[in-house]
Amino acid sequence: MKRSFAALMAFVLLIAIVGLSAHLVVLEINDTHGHAWPYGNYGGFAAIATIVNQVRAEAQANGWDFLFLHAGDVNTGVPESDMLYARPDILALDMMGLDAMTIGNHEFDHPWSVLSRQMAWADFPFLSANIVYKGTDKTVGQPYLIEKFPDLKVAILGLTTKTTEYIGNPEYVKGYDFLSPDEVAQKYVPMLQKMVEPDGIVIALTHLGIFGSEQTVAGTPGAVETAEKLDPPNNPYGGSVSLAQSVSGIAAIFDGHSHTAVTSPFNVNGTLIVQAGSYSKYIARLDLIVENGHVATYTYKLITVSKDIKPDEAVQDLLNAYKIVGSAKLNEPIGYSKVNFANEKDSTRKADTLIGHLITDAVAWKFKDMGIQAVLMNGGGIRAPIPAGTITYRTVLTVLPFGNTVVILKIKGSDLLKAIQWGAVYHPEDTGARLNEWGLTYTVTPQGVENILLDGKPIDPNVIYTVATNDYMANGGDNYSMLKNAQQYNTGYVLADVVKEYIEHISPIESYPFTPRWTEVK
Numbered sequence: 001m002k003r004s005f006a007a008l009m010a011f012v013l014l015i016a017i018v019g020l021s022a023h024l025v026v027l028e029i030n031d032t033h034g035h036a037w038p039y040g041n042y043g044g045f046a047a048i049a050t051i052v053n054q055v056r057a058e059a060q061a062n063g064w065d066f067l068f069l070h071a072g073d074v075n076t077g078v079p080e081s082d083m084l085y086a087r088p089d090i091l092a093l094d095m096m097g098l099d100a101m102t103i104g105n106h107e108f109d110h111p112w113s114v115l116s117r118q119m120a121w122a123d124f125p126f127l128s129a130n131i132v133y134k135g136t137d138k139t140v141g142q143p144y145l146i147e148k149f150p151d152l153k154v155a156i157l158g159l160t161t162k163t164t165e166y167i168g169n170p171e172y173v174k175g176y177d178f179l180s181p182d183e184v185a186q187k188y189v190p191m192l193q194k195m196v197e198p199d200g201i202v203i204a205l206t207h208l209g210i211f212g213s214e215q216t217v218a219g220t221p222g223a224v225e226t227a228e229k230l231d232p233p234n235n236p237y238g239g240s241v242s243l244a245q246s247v248s249g250i251a252a253i254f255d256g257h258s259h260t261a262v263t264s265p266f267n268v269n270g271t272l273i274v275q276a277g278s279y280s281k282y283i284a285r286l287d288l289i290v291e292n293g294h295v296a297t298y299t300y301k302l303i304t305v306s307k308d309i310k311p312d313e314a315v316q317d318l319l320n321a322y323k324i325v326g327s328a329k330l331n332e333p334i335g336y337s338k339v340n341f342a343n344e345k346d347s348t349r350k351a352d353t354l355i356g357h358l359i360t361d362a363v364a365w366k367f368k369d370m371g372i373q374a375v376l377m378n379g380g381g382i383r384a385p386i387p388a389g390t391i392t393y394r395t396v397l398t399v400l401p402f403g404n405t406v407v408i409l410k411i412k413g414s415d416l417l418k419a420i421q422w423g424a425v426y427h428p429e430d431t432g433a434r435l436n437e438w439g440l441t442y443t444v445t446p447q448g449v450e451n452i453l454l455d456g457k458p459i460d461p462n463v464i465y466t467v468a469t470n471d472y473m474a475n476g477g478d479n480y481s482m483l484k485n486a487q488q489y490n491t492g493y494v495l496a497d498v499v500k501e502y503i504e505h506i507s508p509i510e511s512y513p514f515t516p517r518w519t520e521v522k
Contacts, residue, residue: 021289027055027067028068029282030072031073031256031278033075035280036319043280043307046312050310051303056097064287065149065151068097069101072101072102072160072257074093074104074107075107076497077492079326087118090121091318095315099147100124100126100156101125101127102126103141104257105163111172125145127156129158129159131164134176141158145158146195155196155201155203157250159181161237165178181236181238185243189202204240209255209257210266224266224267227241228245239255248269248270254275259279259490262275272295274300284300331394332393334503337389338508338510339509343384349379350434354512356382357438359399361438362499363495375439376436376473382399383399400496404470405470409483411486411487412465412486413460415485423435424518425444430478437517440452446521
């Protein structure tokens with residue numbers, strides 16, 4: 001009898017202990033940049049909706065708690081979305097039951113009137129505790145969100161990269177102060193911990209980035225150590241690793257900004273850090289078992305959003321309707337030119353051309369505040385002319401159809417010289433590599449490339465230069481492998497959009513003088 005009573009008490013104790021635990025499933029996407037529709041091997045938002053619905057149903061069937069989050073940068077990347085200020089993207093996220101989105105730096109690609117409209121379209125809050133109206137302590141977005149489940153409270157703190165103050169459009173960010181994410185979190189996290197006591201947790205939904213992620217992906221040996229070295233604590237312009245090192249009490253960070261496809265979570269001082277790549281290619285799934293206000297264990301999976309996933313019909317119908325509207329807008333005029341920007345017989349692959357000047361000039365103009373010293377573009381990426389007459393957005397997309405984004409490089413002079421020496425010479429087996437440039441001059445001779453000058457001066461092999469290119473070249477495309485050695489920042493701006501904006505700025509184009517940027521001696 002005593003033995004039976006003891007066994008019963010042990011069982012009751014076990015039930016009590018189990019009752020203290022909660023299972024939280026979090027799905028995260030980030031940096032979708034207008035990629036709501038299927039492209040390439042990826043299925044877009046309709047496929048994401050299918051995955052979200054399946055996981056939500058799994059959670060409900062098992063009595064688990066569930067969150068679906070977006071870590072920022074819904075804007076800028078696909079014309080049909082850009083033309084409609086991401087309205088189709090936001091309405092699709094509404095249909096998927098998104099719980100919250102952090103404000104990303106590309107949410108400032110437009111004036112406040114657009115951001116406020118986007119917030120009105122959304123059935124979910126835009127979070128950010130460290131963006132305030134200039135000279136005030138009033139946050140632009142909602143600083144945090146408290147989700148209350150039957151067995152768990154979860155505080156979600158939103159944070160945005162402070163670099164927005166100089167990488168964002170100067171006209172659109174001048175009305176705000178971007179505070180240090182680490183300092184703001186040090187203030188909020190203790191307060192949020194008290195709000196979710198005794199058994200709840202604090203998570204952060206951030207658009208900060210994992211520094212070093214171009215070279216070191218989570219899940220590979222030394223990834224944490226490399227990230228910690230590159231992103232030290234209490235760094236006002238730091239990323240999610242700095243945050244984890246600077247602030248205790250955050251169970252997990254769901255991050256964005258650096259477009260990192262995290263295959264295994266970073267674990268920095270007990271804080272898990274995940275990120276789901278970019279462009280709707282992946283969903284990060286993190287399952288947390290929470291006991292007494294702490295994560296006892298977790299499982300993680302980076303889910304590929306394959307085009308083979310059956311799309312959610314309701315989301316698909318919504319997006320198809322908006323694609324028709326967006327496509328019509330592509331035919332609206334953006335400018336007028338009396339000049340013919342020719343590209344006969346793919347001349348950008350062989351010669352110094354006016355259309356090559358136009359495109360590289362556009363990049364230099366757009367990013368002048370970032371101290372750009374040179375622009376490098378591959379001739380094979382320029383696919384058509386811009387004829388004299390009315391110019392539409394569709395015209396620009398015909399010239400630049402690949403959706404390439406602009407990447408800023410901090411590159412050593414020796415690697416920059418290698419890039420010029422490779423790209424300045426015509427390669428019959430690699431014709432697309434031929435350089436179109438701004439800020440440089442040189443002479444191509446049978447012996448090689450000579451008289452290479454940047455802003456009229458020789459390039460010092462030991463000096464670090466700031467150079468703009470496209471993401472294809474930055475990733476080693478057209479055999480520009482030397483560019484992969486540079487520190488890289490993907491601006492997220494689509495090259496075609498940059499050229500569109502430049503044409504709008506200088507239109508009507510009465511003339512466009514041609515001054516040779518390189519010469520060739522046979």
